[in-house]
Amino acid sequence: MSGTGKTVQVLNQNEGLLFEQSSPGKIGYQLPPLDVPEVDPKVLGAGNARAGIEDFPEVSEVEVIRHFTRLSTWNYGIDLGLFPLGSCTMKYNPRVNELVARTEGLAWAHPYQPEDLSQGAMEITAQLERAIGEITGMESVTLQPAAGAHGEMTGILLIRSYLEKQGNPRKIVLVPDSAHGTNPATAAMVGYEVRTLKSNDKGMVDPSTLEAAMSEDVAAFMVTNPNTVGVFEENIAQIAAIVHAKGGQVYMDGANMNALVGLARPGDFGMDVMHLNLHKTMSTPHGGGGPGAGAVAARAHLEPFMPTPRLKQVNGSWTWDYSRPDTIGKVRAFYGNFGVLVRALSYIMAHGGPGLRTATMDALLNANYLRKRLEPYFDLPYQSPSMHEVVFSHSRQEKKGAKTMDIAKRLIDYGFHPYTTAFPMIVPGAMMIEPTETEPKQELDLFVDAMVAIAKEIETDPAFVLKAPYNTRVSRVDETMAARKPILRWRAPSPQSRAAD
Amino acid sequence: MRYLPKSDSERQEMLAVIGMKSLDELHAHLPADAVMKRPLDLAPGVSEYEIVDFFKARGAECASGYASFLGAGVYAHYRPVMCDVIASRGEFLTSYTPYQAEMAQGTLMTIFEFQTMICQLTGMDVANASMYDGSTAVPEAAMMACRITGRDKVVVARNVHPEYRQVLDTYLKRQGLPVETAAYDAKRGTVDLDDLARHVDGHTAAVIVQSPNFFGGIEHAAAIAEIAHKAGALLIWVFTEAVSLGLLEPATEADIVCGELQSFAISPSYGGPYAGVIATKEKFIRQIPGRLVGETRDADGRRAFCLTLSTREQHIRREKATSNICTNQALIALMATVFMSVYGKQGLRELATQNLSKAHYLGSRLPLRFEGPFFNEFVAKAKGGSPAAQNALLRERKILGGIPLGDFYPELADCALWCATEMNKKTEMDVVAEVCA
Numbered sequence: 001m002s003g004t005g006k007t008v009q010v011l012n013q014n015e016g017l018l019f020e021q022s023s024p025g026k027i028g029y030q031l032p033p034l035d036v037p038e039v040d041p042k043v044l045g046a047g048n049a050r051a052g053i054e055d056f057p058e059v060s061e062v063e064v065i066r067h068f069t070r071l072s073t074w075n076y077g078i079d080l081g082l083f084p085l086g087s088c089t090m091k092y093n094p095r096v097n098e099l100v101a102r103t104e105g106l107a108w109a110h111p112y113q114p115e116d117l118s119q120g121a122m123e124i125t126a127q128l129e130r131a132i133g134e135i136t137g138m139e140s141v142t143l144q145p146a147a148g149a150h151g152e153m154t155g156i157l158l159i160r161s162y163l164e165k166q167g168n169p170r171k172i173v174l175v176p177d178s179a180h181g182t183n184p185a186t187a188a189m190v191g192y193e194v195r196t197l198k199s200n201d202k203g204m205v206d207p208s209t210l211e212a213a214m215s216e217d218v219a220a221f222m223v224t225n226p227n228t229v230g231v232f233e234e235n236i237a238q239i240a241a242i243v244h245a246k247g248g249q250v251y252m253d254g255a256n257m258n259a260l261v262g263l264a265r266p267g268d269f270g271m272d273v274m275h276l277n278l279h280k281t282m283s284t285p286h287g288g289g290g291p292g293a294g295a296v297a298a299r300a301h302l303e304p305f306m307p308t309p310r311l312k313q314v315n316g317s318w319t320w321d322y323s324r325p326d327t328i329g330k331v332r333a334f335y336g337n338f339g340v341l342v343r344a345l346s347y348i349m350a351h352g353g354p355g356l357r358t359a360t361m362d363a364l365l366n367a368n369y370l371r372k373r374l375e376p377y378f379d380l381p382y383q384s385p386s387m388h389e390v391v392f393s394h395s396r397q398e399k400k401g402a403k404t405m406d407i408a409k410r411l412i413d414y415g416f417h418p419y420t421t422a423f424p425m426i427v428p429g430a431m432m433i434e435p436t437e438t439e440p441k442q443e444l445d446l447f448v449d450a451m452v453a454i455a456k457e458i459e460t461d462p463a464f465v466l467k468a469p470y471n472t473r474v475s476r477v478d479e480t481m482a483a484r485k486p487i488l489r490w491r492a493p494s495p496q497s498r499a500a501d
Numbered sequence: 502m503r504y505l506p507k508s509d510s511e512r513q514e515m516l517a518v519i520g521m522k523s524l525d526e527l528h529a530h531l532p533a534d535a536v537m538k539r540p541l542d543l544a545p546g547v548s549e550y551e552i553v554d555f556f557k558a559r560g561a562e563c564a565s566g567y568a569s570f571l572g573a574g575v576y577a578h579y580r581p582v583m584c585d586v587i588a589s590r591g592e593f594l595t596s597y598t599p600y601q602a603e604m605a606q607g608t609l610m611t612i613f614e615f616q617t618m619i620c621q622l623t624g625m626d627v628a629n630a631s632m633y634d635g636s637t638a639v640p641e642a643a644m645m646a647c648r649i650t651g652r653d654k655v656v657v658a659r660n661v662h663p664e665y666r667q668v669l670d671t672y673l674k675r676q677g678l679p680v681e682t683a684a685y686d687a688k689r690g691t692v693d694l695d696d697l698a699r700h701v702d703g704h705t706a707a708v709i710v711q712s713p714n715f716f717g718g719i720e721h722a723a724a725i726a727e728i729a730h731k732a733g734a735l736l737i738w739v740f741t742e743a744v745s746l747g748l749l750e751p752a753t754e755a756d757i758v759c760g761e762l763q764s765f766a767i768s769p770s771y772g773g774p775y776a777g778v779i780a781t782k783e784k785f786i787r788q789i790p791g792r793l794v795g796e797t798r799d800a801d802g803r804r805a806f807c808l809t810l811s812t813r814e815q816h817i818r819r820e821k822a823t824s825n826i827c828t829n830q831a832l833i834a835l836m837a838t839v840f841m842s843v844y845g846k847q848g849l850r851e852l853a854t855q856n857l858s859k860a861h862y863l864g865s866r867l868p869l870r871f872e873g874p875f876f877n878e879f880v881a882k883a884k885g886g887s888p889a890a891q892n893a894l895l896r897e898r899k900i901l902g903g904i905p906l907g908d909f910y911p912e913l914a915d916c917a918l919w920c921a922t923e924m925n926k927k928t929e930m931d932v933v934a935e936v937c938a
Contacts (some may be wrong), residue, residue, distance in 0.1 A: 017610070017613070018614055019614070019617065027848060028583075028843045028845060028848070029581065029848040029852075031848075031852065034855055034858055035927040036858050036859055036861075036927050038854065038858050039854070039861045041748050041854065041857065044719055044748065044857070044876070045873070048749060049749070050748060052850065053621050053622060053747070056621050056846035056849070057618070057842055058846050058847065061843065064839065064842045065586070067842070068590075068839060068842075069590070071606070071610055072592040072593050073592065075596050075607035076592070076604040076605070077591045077593070077596040078595035079591030079592070079594075080591070080592070083595075085597060100556035101770075102585075103556045103557060104560055105561055105562070105563035105565045106560045106771065107769070108577070108768060109563045109770065110571045110577070111575055112571050112573055112904050113563075113567075113569070113571060113901055114896075114901075117564035117567075118563055118771065120558070120560055120563045121563055123559055124556075124559050131543055134542050134543060135541065135543075137537075146830075147633060147827065147828035147829075148827065149825040149827045150633060150637070152825065153825060180816075180827075181814075181817070181818070182815050182825050184820035185818075185819060185822040185824065187820065188820040188821070188822075189644075189824070189825050190675050190676075191675040191677065232530070232531055234532060236535060237534060237535065262541050263528055263536065264528075264535045264536050264537055268534075268537065269534070277828075285832065286596065286828075287831050287832025287833075287835070288593055288599060288605070288832060289597070289599070289608070289631075289792065289831030290830045290832065290833070291773075291829075291833055293774075329670055329671035329674075330636075330668050330671055331637075331668065331671055332634055332636050332668055333634060333636035333662070333664040333772070334575075334664065334771070335773075337773040337774040338771040339773065349547050349555065350503075350504065350546055351502065351504070351546045352544055352545040353541035353544065354545060354546070355545070356541060358502060359502070361524045361527065362505050364524075365512060368519050368527060369515045369518060369519060372518055372519045373518065385530040408601070412603050440506040440507060441514070467800070473603075474602070475799050475801065476603075476800035477602040477603065477798075477805040477807045478798050478800070479602075479797065479809065481797050481798065482809040483809050483810055483811075486627075486793070486795050486810060487795055488613075488627045488628075488786070488809075489613070489616050489617040489620045
């Protein structure tokens with residue numbers, strides 16, 4: 001498969017671990033001369049000064065840049081093409097955002113420098129709070145959580161404190177069986193017992209199931225909307241009413257907010273509190289796993305419980321307010337992942353209000369286009385209309401012996417990062433595809449070509465697909481062995497084995 | 502719009518394939534009362550030039566051109582050019598969590614190197630792939646200790662970063678895990694060992710101590726470990742100034758080491774993003790939160806790396822996971838890895854020695870509040886007992902003086918916390934000495 005469609009096979013550099021290139025005395029740095037007397041480490045006290053960092057690397061600057069550049073070419077990123085992971089919203093990361101986050105006065109702002117010398121940073125935070133309030137239809141926003149799961153924790157803490165204030169924090173949090181794993185994990189971390197609700201045959205929350213599970217012991221219902229099947233919960237207003245009738249609160253997981261910006265606002269359809277992953281919807285880079293930011297937006301009744309500090313304007317200047325008697329407390333040091341917030345505001349400014357809505361429409365268009373074109377080849381377990389992502393099942397291909405992970409691995413040979421495999425759990429053999437709005441039609445067509453080609457390969461020669469990928473540096477990495485005998489760090493070879501070399 | 506790669510005719514073509522006439526049909530199925538009835542009240546989109554201009558103006562409204570002696574968990578260190586060069590490569594910047602090992606060997610191998618270097622620095626056997634920051638690593642480590650010991654109480658020293666302790670309270674309170682605070686010694690600023698021993702009992706899961714502590718002082722690992730271990734509790738050793746690890750003997754007596762890596766090439770950026778980390782002993786591997794990368798082989802026997810032991814994590818274990826953490830700080834950890842590679846064995850030691858030397862030069866000219874060894878931070882009494890008044894004088898000389906401690910420690914209202922790094926010049930320190938005399 002050389003040179004077809006999206007890729008061609010080319011040379012790629014081999015590279016060992018940095019430690020394996022280390023040699024005593026090599027350096028990659030130079031410090032300016034010390035302009036004060038050098039102090040002997042003995043001042044640190046008896047036994048407190050270390051001899052040296054055993055086996056720490058010693059390499060030159062040239063080797064550093066080659067090492068990491070070579071490793072980078074073993075990776076795939078959005079800059080190389082479609083990255084269709086469902087519910088991950090891998091959209092283009094505008095480069096101007098990287099530039100402005102490095103603006104001198106912002107990048108070097110110390111969190112404890114005086115407030116009157118931090119007004120620009122505080123203004124950025126305030127403008128982003130306002131924009132997210134407008135987008136979500138919520139009165140109150142905090143930008144402190146570091147990531148989506150951290151935002152979930154903040155939101156459930158808000159609910160807990162709110163209910164506590166009314167005399168009873170309650171015991172249970174309900175989550176649908178289609179929820180992300182972070183939802184139940186979060187509820188447990190905030191001291192709640194988790195109960196799972198079965199989705200109905202449309203892949204949605206069943207109001208009667210919810211009603212039956214709802215009681216005055218239930219603190220909150222955590223709902224993802226659009227849900228992880230990519231479907232807007234058609235009974236969302238009724239869902240909120242059922243929970244509210246028993247005095248509970250509705251938490252919305254905003255992982256899929258990319259489907260709603262400028263189109264529908266959770267505050268308007270009855271949600272009490274939600275988080276929004278700025279590294280998804282607001283285009284800040286995933287960076288191989290982070291950093292993100294998990295802004296939390298809440299209705300007015302939850303505002304008194306927001307984490308400290310809160311931004312406040314006094315005589316035209318911004319100040320941080322720490323005296324908040326009902327606060328849940330601090331969820332992290334300082335004021336959040338500010339550098340990520342700068343990027344998110346930069347993104348919102350680039351699109352503007354009308355542009356954000358257009359982006360949402362294009363996200364819906366791309367997902368529905370893929371759905372239509374792939375439907376003849378793959379099983380669609382839920383016929384409900386798709387929003388920004390579509391979930392197929394491997395059921396047709398499985399009959400020939402190829403599962404969702406096999407199709408995913410073969411997709412790599414065609415030059416694409418795989419979709420999300422085996423999630424949500426309510427779809428056996430799920431293939432969860434989210435293209436986002438930043439994919440051109442041409443790239444989507446290449447993806448369809450690849451998926452159709454794989455479907456045909458499975459019809460004629462399924463065994464071939466089971467050994468994919470063929471064109472990568474490594475193939476079918478043994479995860480079982482990795483877990484059975486964990487090797488989680490490099491260790492210098494013992495002198496005996498060195499001698500044997 | 503420049504981020505949307507489609508012409509209107511392409512949109513029409515795609516709609517035709519779907520069997521629709523207009524984009525509005527894509528959301529016609531939404532319940533009517535859920536749909537927004539007006540456009541978003543946000544200004545129209547602007548050009549790249551206007552965006553850059555806006556942020557430059559906001560940057561100009563923040564401190565610039567000041568010599569700074571601020572520390573307290575966030576340190577100004579020189580950032581080698583290489584760190585941004587590598588982190589700006591699209592293959593690292595725009596990639597996802599490396600679940601698909603065949604397409605992410607680059608990220609996986611750098612994380613493996615990161616884990617290794619953190620182990621070498623901390624003297625632990627295993628380190629995770631990062632936590633959000635130092636302040637959230639502490640409660641995660643505390644919860645880990647509770648799981649390991651089956652106990653519910655933690656004792657934290659009062660000279661652990663005050664904001665870290667606040668975060669610890671937020672996390673632990675709702676889980677019914679009590680947090681007790683042990684005093685610091687009024688003369689030395691280090692943990693009061695007698696008070697610590699009074700708090701540690703058969704219910705204590707962990708003792709949490711920071712070194713260098715919030716006041717900059719070096720704690721005595723062996724003595725503290727003895728108190729913790731005698732009661733069957735674990736010792737959690739916290740660091741906020743990673744550069745200190747270049748010179749300080751690692752606390753191998755500790756069971757868990759956690760902290761903040763901001764010092765390794767991460768700009769202060771008004772408080773984040775930074776990267777936290779948790780490292781521990783081999784025997785506690787299965788209770789560590791967060792991602793881990795392991796070495797393995799592929800189908801053809803080639804060395805390969807992959808995420809591993811994921812049955813600890815939320816996407817597999819759900820409400821029984823070790824933590825709810827999913828997104829971490831991978832790119833920041835990469836920058837820290839490049840920083841550690843550039844400085845290397847010799848450089849990190851020289852860097853730490855410069856920090857030690859600068860801080861001791863400054864410290865020798867200010868009235869120190871505490872006795873005992875310190876690294877690059879210390880507490881000094883302010884001129885006339887007023888850190889605010891002293892800082893006002895320093896600002897006239899374009900200097901940001903030490904952090905007033907009264908808000909965090911009322912009994913130290915007449916003191917400030919000073920930090921000097923390799924970035925501070927002797928001439929600036931001489932001005933400080935002159936103004937504060």
